[in-house]
Amino acid sequence: MNFSRSDYPFLGFGVGLRRPHYILISESHPKIDWLEVIAENFMVQGGRPLHVLEKVRDQYPIALHGVSLSIGSADPLNFAYLRDLVQLIRRFEPAWISDHLCWTSIAGRNSHDLLPLPYTDETVSHVAQRVRVVQETLGRPLLLENVSSYMSYAESTLTEWQFLTAVSEEADCGILLDVNNVFVSAFNHGFSAESYIDAIPVKRVAQFHLAGHSDFGRYLLDTHDHPICDAVWALYERAVARFGPVSTLIEWDDNIPEFPVLAAAAEDARAKHHRIMELREVGIPKQIERPAETDLPTHHRA
Amino acid sequence: MSDLQRLIYRLITAPEGVEANARCGRGIGLEGIAAIVPGDGRLDSLERLDIYATAYFYRLLNCLKEDYPTTLAVLSEDRFEKLVRDYLAAHPPTKPSIQHAGKALPGYLRGHCYGIEQPYLEDLARLERSIIDVFHGADAIPIERKNLESISPARWPTMQIRTLPSVTILDCKWRVGKLLRAAAEGEPRALPEQAQVSVLVWRQHFTVYHREIEQSEACLLKLAEEPVAFARLCEEVSRTTDENDPVARIGKLLERWLADGLLTAVLPGG
Numbered sequence: 001m002n003f004s005r006s007d008y009p010f011l012g013f014g015v016g017l018r019r020p021h022y023i024l025i026s027e028s029h030p031k032i033d034w035l036e037v038i039a040e041n042f043m044v045q046g047g048r049p050l051h052v053l054e055k056v057r058d059q060y061p062i063a064l065h066g067v068s069l070s071i072g073s074a075d076p077l078n079f080a081y082l083r084d085l086v087q088l089i090r091r092f093e094p095a096w097i098s099d100h101l102c103w104t105s106i107a108g109r110n111s112h113d114l115l116p117l118p119y120t121d122e123t124v125s126h127v128a129q130r131v132r133v134v135q136e137t138l139g140r141p142l143l144l145e146n147v148s149s150y151m152s153y154a155e156s157t158l159t160e161w162q163f164l165t166a167v168s169e170e171a172d173c174g175i176l177l178d179v180n181n182v183f184v185s186a187f188n189h190g191f192s193a194e195s196y197i198d199a200i201p202v203k204r205v206a207q208f209h210l211a212g213h214s215d216f217g218r219y220l221l222d223t224h225d226h227p228i229c230d231a232v233w234a235l236y237e238r239a240v241a242r243f244g245p246v247s248t249l250i251e252w253d254d255n256i257p258e259f260p261v262l263a264a265a266a267e268d269a270r271a272k273h274h275r276i277m278e279l280r281e282v283g284i285p286k287q288i289e290r291p292a293e294t295d296l297p298t299h300h301r302a
Numbered sequence: 303m304s305d306l307q308r309l310i311y312r313l314i315t316a317p318e319g320v321e322a323n324a325r326c327g328r329g330i331g332l333e334g335i336a337a338i339v340p341g342d343g344r345l346d347s348l349e350r351l352d353i354y355a356t357a358y359f360y361r362l363l364n365c366l367k368e369d370y371p372t373t374l375a376v377l378s379e380d381r382f383e384k385l386v387r388d389y390l391a392a393h394p395p396t397k398p399s400i401q402h403a404g405k406a407l408p409g410y411l412r413g414h415c416y417g418i419e420q421p422y423l424e425d426l427a428r429l430e431r432s433i434i435d436v437f438h439g440a441d442a443i444p445i446e447r448k449n450l451e452s453i454s455p456a457r458w459p460t461m462q463i464r465t466l467p468s469v470t471i472l473d474c475k476w477r478v479g480k481l482l483r484a485a486a487e488g489e490p491r492a493l494p495e496q497a498q499v500s501v502l503v504w505r506q507h508f509t510v511y512h513r514e515i516e517q518s519e520a521c522l523l524k525l526a527e528e529p530v531a532f533a534r535l536c537e538e539v540s541r542t543t544d545e546n547d548p549v550a551r552i553g554k555l556l557e558r559w560l561a562d563g564l565l566t567a568v569l570p571g572g
Binding site: 040041043044045046047048049050051068070073074075078081103104105106107108109110111112113115118122123126150151152153154155188190218219221 | 307314315340353354395400401439
């Protein structure tokens with residue numbers, strides 16, 4: 001199972017398919033390049049969700065995005081879950097499948113949260129071996145997404161970007177780079193978001209996520225309930241400058257606005273992407289090649 | 303790795319909170335936590351773990367609020383939150399999909415102090431849960447009147463019918479269907495009448511409905527959960543109905559079942 005970024009089409013600028021927009025998207029087909037679908041929401045026997053997804057799939061490219069693979073868990077892989085995922089893949093033929101570089105369950109219990117892993121060589125081996133099994137089971141490479149985190153482990157010996165890179169190289173999988181998650185974790189742990197972006201291998205990144213977060217003063221929370229802030233947009237521009245054309249998706253999971261607001265955010269991403277790509281074509285200006293560190297409000301500084 | 307993950311899971315899901323769990327007799331202690339999850343000038347170790355503990359509980363609370371809106375309205379926010387906290391301690395989520403997290407709540411209510419105080423809560427929660435399960439139940443194509451009309455009368459006795467897989471019948475001790483309707487109209491505090499009733503929950507055109515049905519109808523629909531010969535249903539009607547004309551009775555029921563889209567898999571007999 002070999003990952004090659006060239007196998008991943010540039011789908012353009014999409015949004016997450018969420019329940020308040022099911023009817024609009026499945027019946028009115030608003031203009032949007034593509035949709036990302038939370039896999040677990042469709043692991044049901046029947047009913048409206050699957051019917052909606054069939055109609056959506058007729059009109060749009062989709063990607064399946066999981067939240068419960070628990071790829072970093074010390075528990076054995078959940079093959080019943082993988083069977084459900086395979087069924088969805090066969091039925092809906094997504095452009096790709098992604099999940100998170102984290103653990104969600106242990107001892108058969110599920111936290112329903114994306115918990116960070118210790119960044120060690122041992123964890124790299126553990127996760128990479130499991131990713132290879134998952135990829136064999138699914139019959140295709142997986143994209144792993146960096147999570148927002150609020151804690152780290154004393155035993156970590158690698159930076160988060162070294163860890164993400166090492167897992168993707170050893171497992172030969174792709175990366176879904178969540179730009180907002182980089183920003184949130186950088187703030188919460190006091191590292192440079194720009195250094196993170198600059199260290200991720202270009203050949204591994206097949207998708208971007210963008211989202212809004214909540215600012216609680218001493219920390220940022222990845223709530224997906226706000227518009228994308230300027231600092232995250234700036235980081236996105238830096239990512240586009242580095243990684244080139246990468247399918248981009250706007251996530252919004254709480255206080256979900258009317259669809260046109262989401263579609264407008266996707267268009268904002270398109271405009272920024274086009275601007276940076278044009279600059280790339282004529283030669284990358286210094287401010288894009290090496291922009292200043294993301295300027296945080298003073299209360300964000302440690 | 304396993305020990306670390308078990309520890310983190312225990313801390314962030316502890317009903318008493320991260321700090322109390324760490325400080326308890328068998329807890330790791332605050333220094334122990336700091337040695338594993340370091341703090342810094344921005345947030346200390348406990349604060350960092352508390353973010354996850356808060357997210358764990360409120361994510362599940364919000365999910366259960368969506369699943370059990372009338373149970374929530376009857377109990378009120380504070381009591382529902384206490385119920386969920388107790389429930390999660392007894393039934394932590396085990397399935398990958400969060401949609402399953404509240405599945406055991408109706409049964410749990412039976413032994414919970416709120417369920418003992420308000421014994422109709424179990425039936426109410428069961429009905430709310432059934433509505434979700436029927437909504438996501440397996441698809442099947444319901445038969446229509448014209449499908450039956452194409453079968454010759456001579457073959458009707460051996461004709462096999464069955465209900466759609468999503469059709470559910472609940473046996474309740476309280477008339478909670480009425481309570482659910484009252485809640486939909488903004489009156490969740492109306493006390494339901496105590497009575498042995500059967501509630502039919504079904505889905506038609508992706509909308510879930512529920513209605514009380516007579517015990518005799520419930521028995522027939524339960525028989526039809528597996529393919530059953532039409533003659534067998536007629537025998538059951540004759541046995542259980544006081545009506546003079548069991549044929550008319552089954553005819554009337556059949557009309558209603560067809561109109562509601564409850565039946566599928568009609569296999570003409572030989």
